[in-house]
Amino acid sequence: MVSCYAHGPSTNHAPAARANKPANPSPKYCLFVYHRVEWQAAYQRSVLRDVPFETMSGVPLEAVYGPDDAEYPGQWPYTRGPYASMYRSRLWTMRQFAGFGTAEDTNRRFKELLNSGGSGLSTAFDMPTLLGRDSDDPLAKGEVGRAGVAIDTQVDMETLFSGIDLSAVSTSMTINSAAPVIMAMYIGVGDRAGIHRSALGGTIQNDILKEYQAQKEYVFPPRPSVRLVTDLIRFATAELPRWHPISISGYHIREAGSTAAQELAFTLANGFAYIEAALNAGLTIDEFAPRLSFFFNAHIDFFEEIAKYRAARRIWARWMRERFGAVDSRSLQLRFHTQTAGVSLTAQQPEVNLARVAIEALAGVLGGTQSLHTDSYDEALALPTERAARLALRTQQVIAEETGVVHVADPLGGSWFVESLTDELERQAEEIFSHLLEVGSDSMLDGVIACIEDGWFCTEIADAAFQFQTKIASGRWIQVGVNRYTDGDDHETPTLYIDPAVEARQLAALADVKQKRDDDAVRRSLERLRTEAVDPTVNLMSAFIEAASCYVTVGECIGALENVFGTWVERSFV
Amino acid sequence: MHRSPRKRLWDLGRAIVRLVVDDRRVRVLLAKVGLDGHDRGLRVVARILRDAGFEVIFAGLRQTPEMIAAAATEEDVDVVGVSMHNGAHLTLVPAVVQALRQAGLDTPVVVGGIVPEVDIPQMKAEGVAAVLGPGASNEEVIATVRAAANLATGTTAGAQFVQPP
Numbered sequence A: 001m002v003s004c005y006a007h008g009p010s011t012n013h014a015p016a017a018r019a020n021k022p023a024n025p026s027p028k029y030c031l032f033v034y035h036r037v038e039w040q041a042a043y044q045r046s047v048l049r050d051v052p053f054e055t056m057s058g059v060p061l062e063a064v065y066g067p068d069d070a071e072y073p074g075q076w077p078y079t080r081g082p083y084a085s086m087y088r089s090r091l092w093t094m095r096q097f098a099g100f101g102t103a104e105d106t107n108r109r110f111k112e113l114l115n116s117g118g119s120g121l122s123t124a125f126d127m128p129t130l131l132g133r134d135s136d137d138p139l140a141k142g143e144v145g146r147a148g149v150a151i152d153t154q155v156d157m158e159t160l161f162s163g164i165d166l167s168a169v170s171t172s173m174t175i176n177s178a179a180p181v182i183m184a185m186y187i188g189v190g191d192r193a194g195i196h197r198s199a200l201g202g203t204i205q206n207d208i209l210k211e212y213q214a215q216k217e218y219v220f221p222p223r224p225s226v227r228l229v230t231d232l233i234r235f236a237t238a239e240l241p242r243w244h245p246i247s248i249s250g251y252h253i254r255e256a257g258s259t260a261a262q263e264l265a266f267t268l269a270n271g272f273a274y275i276e277a278a279l280n281a282g283l284t285i286d287e288f289a290p291r292l293s294f295f296f297n298a299h300i301d302f303f304e305e306i307a308k309y310r311a312a313r314r315i316w317a318r319w320m321r322e323r324f325g326a327v328d329s330r331s332l333q334l335r336f337h338t339q340t341a342g343v344s345l346t347a348q349q350p351e352v353n354l355a356r357v358a359i360e361a362l363a364g365v366l367g368g369t370q371s372l373h374t375d376s377y378d379e380a381l382a383l384p385t386e387r388a389a390r391l392a393l394r395t396q397q398v399i400a401e402e403t404g405v406v407h408v409a410d411p412l413g414g415s416w417f418v419e420s421l422t423d424e425l426e427r428q429a430e431e432i433f434s435h436l437l438e439v440g441s442d443s444m445l446d447g448v449i450a451c452i453e454d455g456w457f458c459t460e461i462a463d464a465a466f467q468f469q470t471k472i473a474s475g476r477w478i479q480v481g482v483n484r485y486t487d488g489d490d491h492e493t494p495t496l497y498i499d500p501a502v503e504a505r506q507l508a509a510l511a512d513v514k515q516k517r518d519d520d521a522v523r524r525s526l527e528r529l530r531t532e533a534v535d536p537t538v539n540l541m542s543a544f545i546e547a548a549s550c551y552v553t554v555g556e557c558i559g560a561l562e563n564v565f566g567t568w569v570e571r572s573f574v
Numbered sequence B: 001m002h003r004s005p006r007k008r009l010w011d012l013g014r015a016i017v018r019l020v021v022d023d024r025r026v027r028v029l030l031a032k033v034g035l036d037g038h039d040r041g042l043r044v045v046a047r048i049l050r051d052a053g054f055e056v057i058f059a060g061l062r063q064t065p066e067m068i069a070a071a072a073t074e075e076d077v078d079v080v081g082v083s084m085h086n087g088a089h090l091t092l093v094p095a096v097v098q099a100l101r102q103a104g105l106d107t108p109v110v111v112g113g114i115v116p117e118v119d120i121p122q123m124k125a126e127g128v129a130a131v132l133g134p135g136a137s138n139e140e141v142i143a144t145v146r147a148a149a150n151l152a153t154g155t156t157a158g159a160q161f162v163q164p165p
Helices: A034-045 A103-115 A154-160 A179-192 A209-215 A222-239 A251-255 A260-280 A285-291 A302-322 A352-366 A386-401 A416-439 A444-453 A456-474 A501-516 A519-534 A541-549 A554-565 B005-020 B040-051 B065-075 B089-102 B117-125 B138-153
Strands: A093-098 A120-124 A170-174 A201-204 A246-249 A292-298 A336-340 A371-373 B027-033 B055-063 B079-084 B109-113 B128-132
Touching: A093 A103, A093 A170, A093 A386, A103 A120, A103 A154, A103 A386, A154 A179, A154 A501, A170 A179, A179 A201, A179 A222, A179 A541, A179 A554, A201 A246, A209 A222, A209 A251, A209 A260, A209 A444, A209 A456, A222 A246, A222 A260, A222 A285, A222 A444, A222 A541, A222 A554, A246 A251, A246 A260, A251 A260, A251 A292, A260 A285, A260 A292, A260 A302, A260 A416, A260 A444, A260 A456, A285 A292, A292 A302, A292 A352, A302 A336, A302 A352, A302 A416, A336 A352, A352 A371, A352 A386, A416 A444, A444 A456, A456 B040, A456 B138, A519 A541, A519 A554, A541 A554, B027 B040, B027 B065, B027 B089, B040 B055, B040 B079, B040 B109, B040 B138, B055 B065, B065 B079, B065 B089, B079 B089, B079 B138, B089 B109, B089 B117, B089 B128, B109 B138, B117 B128, B128 B138
Parallel strands: A093 A120, A093 A371, A120 A170, A170 A201, A246 A292, A292 A336, A336 A371, B027 B055, B027 B079, B079 B109, B109 B128
Antiparallel strands: none
């Protein structure tokens, strides 16, 4: 449905964009006026949502504003957004991360989220699963089902998604070290339900490099880990056309304390490194690049965050075309998920977090995110309660349905301030890329791995985190309720209680599976995994899928690989 | 734990020196216990304490209660600080306290990170000296660790050398 206001004449009342940049970076658009004309054509081809595109008082709104010769959304280098019509066609996916206890508990939370209008599932795994350890591993004690759902075998995955049509939802799974094993189990669940692999839609994080830099959930050394990442990308390219086999994540880098520019640069550098790895493995750029996705943080400095997303799209497009020779426009378009900043939440006066989350979420939306998770206000205290998680989702719904900000794409494009901040973040990121390329002798993959090995990323991030803490301590940075306006923190916030019996239930379930499964098949599939792991040219995904179908545990798969790949211990520093 | 004669001699020497001149800085062992990798807080606290004159022994990630007890013995620390963000504090922190006591140490344990308020009484009952929540100021961190150290040694060791922030 096309609104009657959508194709009105250009009003040209936004200031001219980016005076210090060449206005016309693409040889394709050599005549300035073509920018708006081209955009208009693309916009007219888009299917629009059936809502009035006007202000609350009835003022008709254009789909985007700017002079005729400006860059428009859906146009190279995509600063203003990957699509011509942006949220007029489709709102972002409201994807709330959830997971706790057993697969059964999380399955219930999934169904509640779908019933209350969520449009995608997002799975949090518990720490042992993330690190490829079973619930009965001695090191897993106390952590089973605590910070996410516990998955040991494909049986748990079947329970987790029971009663949910995998061809109708898009599922996001936040896991890295054990990603190929969990992916294999998900495929197994789909296979058993008779769903064609090409119908499986979703994302698996599968971004191991940022684990060494920030989140620290690594198992193997970087090189064999990157091979596992590449194996999954290759597999998805061949068999899972609707799946995003990687979500290159800055979120954790930022949470660990980096600045916005570091988040931007480290994330994109990791992206370039994965591209080099995939190209080395024999893929061609336009074959897999359209399925790469990103994940950024939405912190509290509103305009800096918006500038960060805009700079990310522009840098990605440039590098993809100029360095990697991508031609397909989908390879050039950076698409990303956003989550509001967990670290910005305070344990003091936790209700105030509702305001923080709303502002951060708005930054993600004005920056053109494709999907969004809003944190719950009680997350500085514990895992969110159901009520807090619902309020978080409602925050997104207010932005989407009430504020009207979705009617106009890149509403801050052309602002002298935001354009200048976008340029500045791009400049700072390019400086970091130069450093990494220098270290890696012109290979981003080598540069990133070398800087992981010598602890450069960790030191940079820890320095930034400490500098921020120093600002808070000195009062140069105000955190409401923490170092100013501290009165009023006088009542208790209810927090989620996780039954300690979860661990016992999960252990019993695991023991049951181990007793019923075919031990010979388990042995054979683990042997196959070990043999194939030795040869770096073999794609391990098929061996993982076989192992999952024999109910081999996550811990057994990762343990088998540890024998071949070894383990990673980070260089000590403070 | 087995200690070489040379190490014993060194320890004896250190103890004598300490008796004579009470100038020892407070030694703090900082660790993440369990599988959780959220180490931002621990690293920031390490620098805050170091800048305040404490001697920081940074054990870092993925420590077991036994590893912590061994390191606490080896390094002769005054306080053990553990950082928890994985919801396993009610299981793992008492295990750390227990491991220390089993190693014959009465080293106080200070916990930082995300610990719901309702769990704090139970943790204290299980022998935790103090819990520092999110948003604790640098002053609170320093004062809490110092108080724990003084409580343990019954002296004011280190206190006089720590510059007030």
